[in-house]
Amino acid sequence: MRGVPRAEVSVSRPSPADRFNIDREGPAKRAWKLKALEQRFQKLNEYCDETVAEIRASLERTPSR
Numbered sequence: 001m002r003g004v005p006r007a008e009v010s011v012s013r014p015s016p017a018d019r020f021n022i023d024r025e026g027p028a029k030r031a032w033k034l035k036a037l038e039q040r041f042q043k044l045n046e047y048c049d050e051t052v053a054e055i056r057a058s059l060e061r062t063p064s065r
Helices: 006-012 027-061
Strands: none
């Protein structure tokens, strides 16, 4: 930012504290987001477990050469 005084540059950009402040959403919203993520991961785990079980079952049915 050449030619722009430092005071103007600092006003136009958010400070690092503002950019990385995780508390700006509030604990209730963060808790809701974490619960939603937990549910998504639980569904993904269930899907993976079912898929592995199906693969194992198909390998057991396949006659070996």
